Amino acid sequence: MSPWLLGPVQAALALLLAPGLVGAIRWMKARLQNRSGAPPWQPYLELRKLFAKEVVVSNNASWLFRAAPFIVFGSTVAVTLLVPLLAVPLPFDGAGDLLVVVYLLLLGTFFLALAGLDPGSPFGGMGASREMTVAALAEPTMALAIFALAWSAGSTNLGHIAARVLATPTEALAPGHVLAFAAIFVVTLAETGRLPVDNPATHLELTMIHEAMVLEYSGRYLALIEWAAALKLLVFFTLLGNLFAPWGIAAALTPGALLWAVLTLALKLLALGGVVALVETHIAKLRLFRVPELLSASFILALLAVTASFLLR
């Protein structure tokens, strides 16, 4: 298989799996809470329903409101071309590394926040400002954790980072790595709107962060945004799984290796999803003024990750 085909294949696979991941997490949470819950493929049905519905746009909205879903969706899909979902090295290695990935995701968040402000609804504004607070605090942590990983690997290129851990398996348990994992895990919870930062299943507008920004959306716009959110979750999980425990990634582009890569990826996604479901069932949502405390703690974890990698180079 030509290496250039790998990019679109990865993107297609990610698009396919993402809603399933969200559904799986919801299903696991339901089971943990002793409910039967909706089947794991429920989000696919929701997306199909949304694409068929009509779009209602507020009179106060500008071009930004209509453009934002496409920008968000586009940037997130672009990210899937850059993360090591299935194989290393990636065809777009020259174009993007870990920093590009992070800032593409931030681009999406930025436009979503703007779109929340655009129609002039108070809930949208509230959600946008909260989302920006969380993003502003999570950003340095992400950057530092990446720095820690890059230090020990010698480059911010995702492929190189994954390859390094593959080469020396004991690196995976190095203190710097473990701390960076913990820091990025907390950032994942914050950026994808999971408990204890934001409850994805809430219907109380005053407690929403992500949902509040997209309250005004409907129809195919909402479908795109929901899909992008699921994709973002998948990307973060992929980073957590394939950077810190990269076993299973295909080194050669043979069908067998790729199939194995898909299987191990699915396994890692489910495992991480299970952990998140457990965390969400176990912890209550933090009050908003406590969120900076949590994110400061993760910042310190990232800082310690940097010093640990530095000390052991």
Added chain:
Amino acid sequence: MSPELVSQLSVGGSTLVLLAGLAMLWRRGVRAHIGAFTAQSVALAATTAMVGWFTGDWQLWAVAALLLLIKGVGIPILLERMARRFGTERELEPYVNTATSLLVGGLLVLLAYLVTARLVSVSQLPTRTGMPLAMGLVFVSLFVIISRKKALTQVLGFLMLENAVALLAVLGTHGIPIIVEIGVFLDVALGFIVMQVFVYQIHETFESIDVEQLNRLRE
């Protein structure tokens, strides 16, 4: 046990000890603080045992056992008893809020790294890699003592300081002479007991363990 593995484990163990110390800045509530201290003492005992295994020095094993017994079990039990007496008090906002405290803690760790750079370059021991973190804990403990308002938390800060010095000693020198070690243990245990008595006294005299009330003696 290769020296590289020992280096990694030293840094790992020291990181756990330091994280428990930073947890004192993060979590509120006396119970959480006592839990953090217990975790820290256990991590310290484990690190000491690891160094003991590496050097083959049985005295370090004895020290690790003592650490576990006194600081991992004994002192937390006494602290729990105190917490039951005073734990129901209203949560006090520390002098510096949590997010800022954590950031200051991070800065202190960086400062410790700068200060101990010269130490690490001088030593040949494989365990020296964890020393900056131990020094970081010294500074963080000092910060805890200064910035917290409850007398009980200040006592915990002091105990953490002693843990930090013990970690520094183990990593830098593979253990100080045993007489001194035993003496230090006794001192810390006695000091803690006396401090405990004082906290009770403060509670009886002032009806709370808020250190801000201790402001009658000025100039």
Added chain:
Amino acid sequence: MTAAPFLALLLSPILAAAGALVLPPRWRTASVLHAGLGLISLLAALRFVALVLDGWTPTWGATVLFRVDALSALLAACVAFVAALAALLGPCLGPDDHYTPAQVRRFRVFSSLFAFTMLVAVTANNVGVMWIAIEATTIASAVIVPLTVTKASVEASWKYILIGSVGIALAFVGTVLGYFDFVTLVGQREYALNWTVLLANAPVLHPPVIQLAFVFILIGYGTKAGLAPMHTWLPDAHSEAPSALSAMMSGVLLAVALYAIVRWKAVVTAAVGHQFPNRLLIGLGLLSLAIAALSLVIQRQYKRLLAYSSIEHTGLMCLGLALGPLGVFASMLHLVNHTLAKSMMFFVSGRILDRYGSPEIGRVSGLLRVMPWTGGLFAAGMIALLGLPPFGMFLSKFALVRAGFADGKGWLMAAVLALLAVAFVSLLAHLNRMLYGPAPDGIRRGESGGWAVVPLVACATMLVGLGIAVPAPITELLGRIVEIAGR
């Protein structure tokens, strides 16, 4: 070397503590026994002084755990002297006493333990053991600071034990760093923490590490010595504690902490030269002197006044250590004088507190009329602390300033003299307020427990003696100390 002097010195306080624990406190015999054991300790210390002057360096213990050279002997004598005074003049003496038997017992037990730990600290050869002993002094003395439980004394004792323990922990960091450097060079040794070994190996130790270690040591032991800016516990603790305890703390505990600093300074000077430690000592000493002198102006309680005066004198001593051999001589002479004067002053202030019932300077007046002997002693002590002749402090302060000029630090000495002048004026003003004027109503006149004044008069006489001419044995001893302390 026989173990007899060591046993006599160190075992007596232990026996005294045991005795106080077991015997009923109000028994005549118990008091006599307690005082007697204190005296035995003092005699043992004087024997050590004699041995050292003869040229011996007595040691004891398998790995040379205890070693008495000139510095140790001098300090042991000071500690034993003040401890004996405290045993003699402490609670449960005379009809004015208002302590309960339980309090008396607690005081006797812990003050004996306090004396024991201080004696171990100055005679230990092992740096680690010295540290353990000094930490133990904090614990032992902190227990009896709140002998009478009031809000003020509880606050004072809490600050004392917290700040003191934190300081000592930092000193331990410094000790560990010093040991770390030694281990890096020579490897682990059982006796590596002995002074003699450290001194011998000092020239090869790494300068950066030793410098860092000294900073921690200075901050740590400086906290115990009452150097600014770590002095905040001192005025509270020394003013709220019972007078006999204050005498021991101000008189000798500060000296013991300074002893630790002197020892480490010798090691550091041998390792990195005298510039670095001297600069630090001058900085801290000057700061302490400044803060103390300025605080003396606004004091309203006489015991706090004395406490700040202790900070001032410790600052002076610290400064003196940095001024070369002449400075070290002056500093150590000042130590002896200060021990005598300050402990005497605290005992006297205890008598004043008993009579007048108030710690405020404003409430105390007409001292000379109410208690002539006590008032006279108070005046004598205060004049001694001011540094006026014929008392010994004059000689030591003069020697210190002269050493400063000889060392080329003219501006520094000018600043010191200015600060001393500020302290002079404020102390004199407070003294006048207390000595003269009409006596308040309802205050009984005349001395109570008159015989208790005798040892204090002896102290004053000794101070005068030191002021007229320093006796040859002391000069000899101080000369040896200068050699030990390094340049």
